[in-house]
Amino acid sequence: MTDIVKKELLENLATYRFYVLTGLMFTLMLISIIVSYGDYHLRVENYNVLRPAAHVTDKIILPPEPLSIFAKGLDANVGRLYELGALGVQVQPNQQSINRLSSLFSIPDMLFVIKVVLALIAVLSAFDAVCGEKEQGTLKLMLAGRTGRAPVLLGKLAGRFILVFLPFIILFLIASIVVSLLPDVAGGTEYWRRLAVIACASGLYAASFVALGTLVSSLVNRSSTSVMLGLALWVLLVFVVPNLGVTVAQSIGDVPPSDRVEMQNRLASIHSIYETQQVMKNAREKDYSRIMFQIREANVHLFETYRPQLDRLIGLTKALVRISPSGAFAFLMTEMANTGIERDIQVKDEIWMYIDRNFKKFGKLEKGEVEHFQFRPASFGEQVSGVALPDALLLLFVPAALIGLAIGAFMRYDPR
Amino acid sequence: MLGLVIRKEIQENFLNIRFIASCGISLLLMISSIAILTRSHEDQVTDYRSRLQQQDEFIDRFGHFNRLGWMSTQHRGPSTLQALVLGIDREAQQDNFISNPVPVLLSRLDFVSLVTVIMSLIAIMFSYNAISGEREAGVLRQVLASGVPRRTLLVGTFLGGLISLIVPFTISVLAGMLYLALSPALQLKSVDFGILALLLVLSWFYVSVFYGIGLLFSARSHTSAQAILKSLFAWVMLVLIIPNVSPFLAAQFYPIPSAAKINQEQYMIVDRERDEIVRKRLREMTETTYADLRPVVGLPRHEVEAALKSDPSLNERYRQYAKECDDIIAAVNKDQRAKAEKIGEVFEKRSQTQEELARVLTSASPLSNFVLIATDLTETGIEADNHWRRQSGEYERALGKYADAKYRSEVEKNPAYDSNDYLDLRGRPRFQYMPAGILERIEPDLPQWGVLTVFTVIFFTAAFVSFQRYDVR
Known part of the structure; x- marks a missing residue:
């Protein structure tokens, strides 16, 4: 098997394809790091401008996450300014100083490069692994030897995987070192541990698409058919399934848009203020605590009714999107970069609980200092054993299953 | 052939x-x-x-x-x-x-x-x-x-x-x-x-x-x-x-200040700063021109109404006071709004320049041209956003004008009427996006x-x- 791996490496290293694909990956990773760091730097500047003074307790803003340079995810969202009060929470709209054109296109971060381009490179590197040899007539010779079919296929798979992943991991390592040395990025243990998980996940993800390309190559007789089928599956797994998953989930999830909930909340607050003022009009002693309690009650009711619906929708979306390894990888990488959906939910939950604990003080219904907001993010260990686990298992399962299928197909492959 | x-x-x-x-x-x-x-x-x-x-x-x-x-x-x-x-x-x-x-x-x-x-x-x-x-x-x-x-x-x-x-x-x-x-x-x-x-x-x-x-x-x-x-x-x-990449490159080449910072500045001008100016000017007016009304101003609403009903000259004097209060509030509102709008205009201009630059950079791709045309044709893109904002702003001004006239006529009828009282707005213009x-x-x-x-x-x-x-x- 080692000989097969060596043969695959030597045969493909000097090819035009290897140079083009590696060049493409290098260019994209470079662009991604430059653009993403620039964007991160802008967010840091915004954060420094908006950061409230130490004694201010009714405004919260979290610093941008350095790992968002690799996967921006929801970082711009989480890092917005939250203005708190007894009436609820206001989020600053359009905090990011990026033109509206960006909302029409995707974010060109490392997540995008790996999810889309690395997967494409993997498929393009493996589509002729078996049928290409058959076309050249070398497959018959190879199988005429003493090596069994399974080791031949595993050797080919390993060889092609190394050709894809080795240049990637070298570039990724260089990018990680460069980023860790940039201003505003603290590259401590946490940074490296998280990037190590992302690198492993990228390996599994690339292996999935190399295995997919090899499987397709073991099912057809011609390279031209194999490349067509490989690209069709790549489009299906990278674009169609995740995007259609979100579309289907939103369509069947039957969750009201947040604008409706916001409006109901707003009108309930105005109603409480208005009604109380009508009652107070003729009172000599004006007690506005009633307004506060009514508004709080309305807020809590709406939040507690809406939240389970939203959680269900998120759960359904995740389940549908995870049908594709691309979806599972995106969830895993954003969670590891602290820019995922769970981080967004956790921040909002903690802010909500903070207001709940300090509501009377915010509304001046109780004397005393409002406590300082302390966000305790989930630790690396908690994330790995919790939110990242299903995606990690999926990313382990998919290449294993595809390799199994590829071996099965190759066992029955006619090399003539 | x-x-x-x-x-x-x-x-x-x-x-x-x-x-x-x-x-x-x-x-x-x-x-x-x-x-x-x-x-x-x-x-x-x-x-x-x-x-x-x-x-x-x-x-x-x-x-x-x-x-x-x-x-x-x-x-x-x-x-x-x-x-x-x-x-x-x-x-x-x-x-x-x-x-x-x-x-x-x-x-x-x-x-x-x-x-x-x-x-x-x-x-x-x-x-x-x-x-x-x-x-x-x-x-x-x-x-x-x-x-x-x-x-x-x-x-x-x-x-x-x-x-x-x-x-x-x-x-x-x-x-x-x-x-x-x-x-x-x-x-x-x-x-x-x-x-x-x-x-x-x-x-x-x-x-x-x-x-x-x-x-x-x-x-x-x-x-x-x-x-x-x-x-x-x-x-x-x-x-x-x-x-x-283009929108992000445009942001690097032509950075603009944080939108949140501009919002905060505008909020300070039309809210806190405005309140402070209004309070100061009302206090000055009450202490100088309407010092005689000081005992009435702090009373509960029904007592004010009773006092005004029983004394026609006081009623007339209070009407003048209420009118001048409204004039001060309206003048301060206008000044502060103009100040905030100026900041907004400068920011808007810079944002537009960045957007234009992004458009130029992105036009090197057929996809961007397709997306821009398709979203504008179906009114789901940037132009529709601008169009909607313009109409929404015009409507807000029309509604404000209508409500202001209504409010003034209510104050005319009842000097003790205030901005927290019910205002019949059923005849208001309705927003109809065109x-x-x-x-x-x-x-x-x-x-x-x-x-x-x-x-x-x-x-x-x-x-x-x-x-x-x-x-x-």
Whole structure:
């Protein structure tokens, strides 16, 4: 098997394809790091401008996450300014100083490069692994030897995987070192541990698409058919399934848009203020605590009714999107970069609980200092054993299953 | 001769299994995506109407001058053709604390993503071996030896390939559009059918650009394997990289201050600073001009009303006082608003410059031009955003004027009336968004139409020139 791996490496290293694909990956990773760091730097500047003074307790803003340079995810969202009060929470709209054109296109971060381009490179590197040899007539010779079919296929798979992943991991390592040395990025243990998980996940993800390309190559007789089928599956797994998953989930999830909930909340607050003022009009002693309690009650009711619906929708979306390894990888990488959906939910939950604990003080219904907001993010260990686990298992399962299928197909492959 | 080459190309494609499979998949995806998005659109329309009604009823029942702006937020309804082109996803703007975070991370599948990603890739898949593949199969030599001129062969291959791509694509789009037209919730008008026709033409242009790219690299490569790699490299750059990178590059080249900082500054000016100035000026006025009214001003409402009723001269004096108070508030409001608006205008100008720069950078990709035209045509993009903001601002001013007049007439009737009292606003003007006309939607994107045409011409011409010197052996 080692000989097969060596043969695959030597045969493909000097090819035009290897140079083009590696060049493409290098260019994209470079662009991604430059653009993403620039964007991160802008967010840091915004954060420094908006950061409230130490004694201010009714405004919260979290610093941008350095790992968002690799996967921006929801970082711009989480890092917005939250203005708190007894009436609820206001989020600053359009905090990011990026033109509206960006909302029409995707974010060109490392997540995008790996999810889309690395997967494409993997498929393009493996589509002729078996049928290409058959076309050249070398497959018959190879199988005429003493090596069994399974080791031949595993050797080919390993060889092609190394050709894809080795240049990637070298570039990724260089990018990680460069980023860790940039201003505003603290590259401590946490940074490296998280990037190590992302690198492993990228390996599994690339292996999935190399295995997919090899499987397709073991099912057809011609390279031209194999490349067509490989690209069709790549489009299906990278674009169609995740995007259609979100579309289907939103369509069947039957969750009201947040604008409706916001409006109901707003009108309930105005109603409480208005009604109380009508009652107070003729009172000599004006007690506005009633307004506060009514508004709080309305807020809590709406939040507690809406939240389970939203959680269900998120759960359904995740389940549908995870049908594709691309979806599972995106969830895993954003969670590891602290820019995922769970981080967004956790921040909002903690802010909500903070207001709940300090509501009377915010509304001046109780004397005393409002406590300082302390966000305790989930630790690396908690994330790995919790939110990242299903995606990690999926990313382990998919290449294993595809390799199994590829071996099965190759066992029955006619090399003539 | 040209007709023969075109017919051969079409026949070859139509009998090809991969061609049938690709067309079948695109048809299936097109119809399923339109069907799902139409259902979602119907829900959005229902929700929008019910929200409008709820807010209207609230203002009718509890309207008061003080919080009118807060209670009369304008809702933006879904665009009629949003089931086809999602454009700027409003849920992804995350304006509310409880917004669903998923749309920020993952986008939805619509007509635009199907054409820009899938159709462009299919176009490349069908053109990358149009020349190099024929050479490998040995057919190219035979065809050229039989007297077919090179230019006829290339034009025929281009037209034949394009027709065989466009025909099934058009059928699938028409099927999807028929589904849209039959949806009772959408109620398409004649202008919408015009937009649908333009979208179809736009898609043809877009697909022809990528067919041209495939043909160009096919004519510049000796083998199909080289042609596919070069074509895919170009595809990745034009579809995945340039459009996504350009807005961020524009932000690097031309940074603008934080929108949140500007909002904060404006808020301070029209809220806290305004309150402070009003308080100061009212205090000064009460202490100097209306010192005699000081004992009355602090009384509960019913006692003020009783005192005014029992003393006509006091009533007259209080009326003057109330009027001057309102004048001070109105003058301070006007000054502070003008100050805040000036800051907003400067920021808006800088944002527009950055957006223009991003538009210029991004126009190097056919995808960006397609997206900008499609979103503007269907009123789901940036121009529609500007259009809506303008109308919404005008309405806010009209409503403010109406409410102000109403409030003043109430104060005229009852000097003790204040801005927290019920104000009958049932006769208020209602916000009715007027979508831009078809010409207004086309006009801003004429350069983009031009760029797409230039792309097609450039790639075809380059393929033509390359094929003239192509070694067929």
